[in-house]
């Protein structure tokens with residue numbers, strides 16, 4: 203089982219990257235095989251539905267996703283949605299990268315009012331790619347530190363990040379086992 207924590211903010215000092223970094227540290231601490239992916243480093247081209255698919259940076263992004271069974275996607279909330287960079291990454295990598303994956307969300311926002319703003323993305327991942335969305339997400343606003351730097355999370359937020367990490371492990375492992383059992387049952 204391979205896990206991936208992806209930071210989608212392009213901000214040089216990002217709050218959602220700080221959430222992602224702590225989720226990554228938590229998962230590493232459990233001994234899981236977990237990779238880190240940052241859209242700031244990936245510098246993906248905008249999705250034009252055409253030539254961008256041939257860009258080597260897009261092939262590299264697709265490769266990272268192909269190896270992952272469970273993904274934590276961290277994003278800023280922009281205009282009551284994830285940011286355009288997260289959407290662009292998904293448009294570029296499509297079904298080949300996302301089909302059937304377990305996905306959890308960590309969102310950094312400016313206020314409490316956008317609490318449900320991850321749902322359009324959750325809906326599209328479920329309906330487009332049959333992703334299994336974790337029924338819990340981390341939504342943080344207000345006094346959230348920034349990455350790089352930022353220090354450790356307060357106990358309540360650390361607990362919420364850990365809970366999301368545990369759900370990712372549980373869902374991803376059990377779904378893989380279930381699918382393997384089904385495969386064996388169907389092959390007689």
Ligand SMILES: Cc1cc2nc3c(=O)[nH]c(=O)nc-3n(C[C@H](O)[C@H](O)[C@H](O)COP(=O)(O)O)c2cc1C
Pocket residue numbers: 211212213215216217218219277278279280281282283310311312313314315316
């Ligand atoms: C273009 C833009 C749109 C935003 N839209 C929202 C919004 O709809 N709801 C909200 O709560 N915060 C909104 N914010 C505030 C960001 O979610 C907040 O600053 C967050 O910490 C950014 O995450 P980041 O630091 O990881 O980039 C917006 C910020 C920007 C720059």
